Amino acid sequence: MIRRxxxxxxxAPLGRYSHLAAAPADHELLMISGQVGVLEDGTLAGPDAESQARQVFANIESLxxxxxAGPEHLVxxxxxxxxxxxxxGSRAAQGEVFARWYPRGDFPAHSLIVVAAxxxxGLVIEVEGVAAVPRG
Structure with missing residues (x-):
């Protein structure tokens, strides 16, 4: 079980994240490349951070x-x-998604930066992830 x-x-954390997260030795680490707010057909989910963030989290869940695995495996x-x-906008979408993914507030570690582009x-948000998936 992943420990956070x-x-x-x-x-205390300033937002929805844990300071520390650890994966047990019997788990395989899964690296998730940066996901953007693009639909399966390659079009933007919307022009704003909230709609793009919702799509980012949907993409991560699909991957x-x-x-x-599932969101509970995110480290x-x-x-x-x-x-x-x-x-x-990104925080609003994250709040909605995390309420579903982590109803007990057991959030993964998380960092956020603001970049020039x-x-x-048209892309306004990108999210990378690391998950720990039980082997076998």
Whole structure:
């Protein structure tokens, strides 16, 4: 079972994440490449961070399922936004998704940065992940 926790010492997390996450030795690490808010047909899910973030998390969930895993196997997420104006929308979508994925608040480790731009015009969010999937 993946262990996530917030030990005493550092201040409490500022958002929906745990300071530490660990995977047991009998798990295989699965690296998830940066996912963007693009539908299966290659079109943007929408022009804003909220619609793109919802699609990003749907893509991550789909990738996890293809590997026999689910959001409960996520150990770490890394979010990149193409401007601070996208924080509210991305956080709103993340809040909705995480309420479903982690109803007990057992969040994976997570980092977020704001970058000058992403790989293509119109993209406002990209999220990478690491999951730990039981072997066998």
């Amino acid at each position: 926790w917030n030990p005493p010492g550092p201040a 996890l399922r293809s590997a026999g 770490k997420l890394f979010t990149m936004l193409s401007g601070t104006e996208h924080l509210a 992403l790989a293509a015009p």
